[in-house]
Amino acid sequence: MADMTVSAARSRLADVIDDSRAHRAPVFLTRRGRRVAAVIDAEDLERLTEAAEDLADIKAAQAARAALAEKGAVPWDGVKAEVGLA
Structure with missing residues (x-):
């Protein structure tokens, strides 16, 4: 069915x-x-949702690593200034 x-x-x-x-x-x-x-089945949906969230996290981490490799690290003082804490 x-x-x-x-x-x-x-x-x-x-x-x-x-x-x-x-x-x-x-x-x-x-x-x-x-x-x-x-x-x-609700349990199957929960497993699929968790797997999709894990994959999204993995892709975000890969993108962050690629950006870091391409642009280099941002100095801590620059981060603070960017968010208004400097």
Whole structure:
């Protein structure tokens, strides 16, 4: 049960949720043949969200390292002046 219309899911929502949790796979809801939403196990969503946040942090760290390698370090006095603490 990978795809299901929204109206069909509405009439058997508990079954859709149970199926998604039991198979650890999303059930995609469609409208006019297009996927518009998905029912996914809450624990799976939390794991996916954490993984996406970790990847975003890794990319930000890589960008910061690249900027440091390209431009060099900023002196502490310069940082303080930039934020108005000098």
